[in-house]
Amino acid sequence: MFIRLIRTDFKRIRYLLLPLFLCTAVLGASFAALAAFTEKVIYQDSSPEPVRVGVVMSIDSEYGKLAYHFVTEMESYQNTCEFVTLESEEAGREMLQKEQLQAVIVVPDNILSDIIDGTNTPVTVLYREDGSLETYAANEVFVSTSSMLGTSQAAIYTALKLGRNLELSPDLQARVNTEVNTLFFNYVLTRTALFDKTEVHATGLYPVRDFYIAAGFLLLLSMLGILFLSLLKNNAAAYIKKLKLSGISAVQAGISQWLTITATLYGIYLLLYTVAVIVSSAVSTHFLSFHTMALPAGLPVCACIALITVLIGKIPVSQAAASMILLIVVFLLAYTGGCLVPEALLPAFLKPVCTYSPYYHMIQLLCNSMF
Amino acid sequence: MFRAESIYKSYGKKQILTDVSLSVTKGTCLGLLGLNGSGKSTLLNILAGCIRADAGRCYFENGKGKIAFLPQENPLIEELTCMDNIRLWYRGKRKDIFHEKNKTLFTALGVDAFINERVKNLSGGMKKRLSLAITMMEEPDLLLLDEPLAALDLLCKNGILTFLKKWLTEGGSIILATHETAALDICTDIYSLHNGIVTPVFTGKQGTRPCREQEYMDILLQKQENSYVYPTDQNRF
Numbered sequence: 219m220f221i222r223l224i225r226t227d228f229k230r231i232r233y234l235l236l237p238l239f240l241c242t243a244v245l246g247a248s249f250a251a252l253a254a255f256t257e258k259v260i261y262q263d264s265s266p267e268p269v270r271v272g273v274v275m276s277i278d279s280e281y282g283k284l285a286y287h288f289v290t291e292m293e294s295y296q297n298t299c300e301f302v303t304l305e306s307e308e309a310g311r312e313m314l315q316k317e318q319l320q321a322v323i324v325v326p327d328n329i330l331s332d333i334i335d336g337t338n339t340p341v342t343v344l345y346r347e348d349g350s351l352e353t354y355a356a357n358e359v360f361v362s363t364s365s366m367l368g369t370s371q372a373a374i375y376t377a378l379k380l381g382r383n384l385e386l387s388p389d390l391q392a393r394v395n396t397e398v399n400t401l402f403f404n405y406v407l408t409r410t411a412l413f414d415k416t417e418v419h420a421t422g423l424y425p426v427r428d429f430y431i432a433a434g435f436l437l438l439l440s441m442l443g444i445l446f447l448s449l450l451k452n453n454a455a456a457y458i459k460k461l462k463l464s465g466i467s468a469v470q471a472g473i474s475q476w477l478t479i480t481a482t483l484y485g486i487y488l489l490l491y492t493v494a495v496i497v498s499s500a501v502s503t504h505f506l507s508f509h510t511m512a513l514p515a516g517l518p519v520c521a522c523i524a525l526i527t528v529l530i531g532k533i534p535v536s537q538a539a540a541s542m543i544l545l546i547v548v549f550l551l552a553y554t555g556g557c558l559v560p561e562a563l564l565p566a567f568l569k570p571v572c573t574y575s576p577y578y579h580m581i582q583l584l585c586n587s588m589f
Numbered sequence: 590m591f592r593a594e595s596i597y598k599s600y601g602k603k604q605i606l607t608d609v610s611l612s613v614t615k616g617t618c619l620g621l622l623g624l625n626g627s628g629k630s631t632l633l634n635i636l637a638g639c640i641r642a643d644a645g646r647c648y649f650e651n652g653k654g655k656i657a658f659l660p661q662e663n664p665l666i667e668e669l670t671c672m673d674n675i676r677l678w679y680r681g682k683r684k685d686i687f688h689e690k691n692k693t694l695f696t697a698l699g700v701d702a703f704i705n706e707r708v709k710n711l712s713g714g715m716k717k718r719l720s721l722a723i724t725m726m727e728e729p730d731l732l733l734l735d736e737p738l739a740a741l742d743l744l745c746k747n748g749i750l751t752f753l754k755k756w757l758t759e760g761g762s763i764i765l766a767t768h769e770t771a772a773l774d775i776c777t778d779i780y781s782l783h784n785g786i787v788t789p790v791f792t793g794k795q796g797t798r799p800c801r802e803q804e805y806m807d808i809l810l811q812k813q814e815n816s817y818v819y820p821t822d823q824n825r826f
Contacts (some may be wrong), residue, residue, distance in 0.1 A: 219680070226666065226677045327709045382767070456664035459639050463658060 219464050220474065229480040230449050236484075237445055242486055245441060250494070268300040270318065272310040275303075275325035287327075287534045295363075307344075314346050321345050323360070324568030338371075346437065354370065374398050400549025426587045431506060432584035433557050435490065438546045439483050441518060443527035444541045446479050451540060468532075476521075476528045483520035491588075506588065515587035525550070526576070552577045591762060592733050593655060593671040597630055605631050609645070610676045611764075613731065618753070618763040620776030621805045622790070627782045629766035633658065636764065645647035649730070657729035661736040669708040669717050671700065674708060678723045686705075690728060697752050698722045714745030721749060727754075732756075734765040737773050746771055768808045 275286060290301050301321065304310045310322030324342040326332070332339040343360055381394040424432075461471055491512060498506040530544045551556050554568055555577030564572060572578050598607040605628040613619045623629045634640045636647055638656035650672060665674050681684050690738040695701040703711060711719070717737065724732065737753075738746045746769070755773050766774060773779060779790040 222677055226669070226673065229669055229673050232667060291608075452667065454662050454664060456660040456662035457666065459634075459660055462639060463637060464678070567641040 219466055220470055223466060223471065223474045224462070224477060225473050226246060227449065228481075231446075231478055231482050234445055234448065238442060238482070238486060240489060241442060241445060242438065245438045246434075246490060246493075250431075250497075251439055252430065252434065269298055269320045270302060271295075271299045272302045272304040272308050272313055272319045272322040273325065274307050275327065275329075276303070277281060307342075314344060317346065319346075321357075321360075338368075349418060370402060374402055376382075408429065423589055428584060428589045429560065429581070431494075432588055433552075435487070435584055435588075436519065436523075436557060436580055437548070437552060438490070438551070439523050440526075441482065442486065443479075443523060443530075443544055443548070446475075446482075446524075446527050447531055447537050447540050447544065449479070450475055450528060451537040452507055472528055475531070476524050479524035479527055480517075483524055487516040487520055491516065495529060509588060511587040512584075515583050519584060522576050537565045546575055551575050554557060555579075557581045557583065590646070590650040591656075592650060593636055593647045594645055596632065596635055598628070598635060598640075598644045599643060600741070604785050606635070607643070609782075609785075611780060611787060613762045613764055614728075615760045615762055617777040618668045618765065618775050620633045620772075620773050620779045621623050621764065622768075622788075623764040623766070623778060623782035628785055629782055630661065630735050632637055632782065632787075633660075633735050633766055634702065637733050643727065652691055653729040654729045655727060656733060657724045657727040658733040659720055659724040659735065659737060661739060662683075664720070665708045665716060665720060665722070668707065670707050671704045671711070675704070675726070676803075677724060679726055693720055694725055698725075699748065714741050714748075715742060716751065717745065722750070729761070731762045731764065734763060734767075736767055736769075737765060738767065738769040750775055752755075 237491060273286065273290075277442075278357070290296070294299070302313075304322065305315070307322070307324050310319065310324070313319040314322060324344070326339050326341070328337075329339055329341065341364065343357070345357065348479065363462070377398045378391075378395060381391045386394065458468070458471070462468075466474075494506050495508045498504055525569040527544065530540055530547060533540060533543060549558075552575075554564075554571055555575030556572050556575045557580075561569065561572050561578070590611055591614075592612040594610050595604050598606040609632060616656075619697075621629050621632065626706070635642045635645075637656055639658070648737060664781070665697050671675075675686065677684065679691075681688075692701075693725075695704065698721060700719055700722045703715055703719075706715075708716060708719070721737070732793075734753075737749060743748070744752070750771065757763065757775065761776070767773070782786050
């Protein structure tokens, strides 16, 4: 009888397929649009602009080229600055006044040879008077880098001085000189990455768009639960009575409904995922790539949503009231689970309970498997 | 023979059934009359095993027998076809669903004419006939019917009564709760249920029933003498 009941529940679902597909299409399109523009709709696009820095130096000389190359390739500078080569200090000052630059570095031609020789040659840095936060950050980078280069320079000079004090032969001193300079180029300058660039998202490990694509899947499947309420609610008392007389308890009937809804939701999930991957490969943004793990990951998610739906369907209220309750419960669980607003942005009192929401684990599972 | 002995049932402080005893033998139909809320449906539910009595017992004297219950409301899934509904409740193999016995049953109740229709498109009478067919597929020894003729037209009522009459002659037993005097035509025994107490109105042959409205009211209110026997062909209402 239980198998016949499951088969019958599937037959009943058959009549829900059209509204299910229509709802999936409408909600899917809405959530996809929302996810695509989430960063601009929900979060302001506030990526900091790089600090425009003018560099005045002679890049004609071999050492000048090398110095310019090292400075511009330093990760610390790459992450914070945009370099513009200038012909003269005057041109730099003029651009500073016109607010086209935020800083100008005047590098002496002989900077590298001076470093190697142990000569303390200052590098001049000019700032705009109305120094902004970015200017301040750039200054910190310059100071830190100068400090590091100064220390390195002292170390090189010490090594060379040591060679002279030990009265090494000129050949040996020349060899030490070359070795130390090689070490300086290879190991010191490459380690001046004072500021590593790490992207930190409010949505945790995943970029905002990826996170909300997974959230869209989750919310869409949850909302489809409303359609399944007709399967749970449109049962005459006589039907339930007859099931009982046939040896089917309310729990068994619930299990049959849960299995049916889970299977249907999973079918929709697979379809939706396939369509999303195909659309993604067709457009330039490639918002979703195919991952095998995303296929099984949908099953526990669908099972959990189906369970919530069935449990709410068992509340002895009308179908309309159950729909409202389902919407409210889904909203609350999704909100507290950091599905609507990321966990990091939740109010402090909700953060401790975040992990207790099934939606927290479902969104993590989907994100882990989809991206 | 099926017996129910000393059935008691209460909901909270309200006593619904008090020391109810009755019995039905093969080929007999027991009609239960009573006002709304008198406990007829509760009694049928207890006999069917849907709800538990506070005290008392029900049993077949020979130790085995099958009870089928058709509640007042149809136990059908509206969005499915009649065939889907039949498949759900048919306990045999799927391929045997149209064996001779079932075919005869469907034909007798006229279900075969609309077997592929969706239930929600059927009339009340069609739904009742389908429900009865589904219930009869269980091949019961005792059939419990709660208001089987409620809200049906005359033709449908006659169809169902004819079917039930025939089934009684084949050795079936029926307990039916009804407000319809027409349904009493097939009853061999009539009991009235008032204030939780069952009183036999008469036990006689089929076709005997109250004939005047006042007499019917008297039965419902248990004002009549228990030995009262009503003539069959006079002043029917």
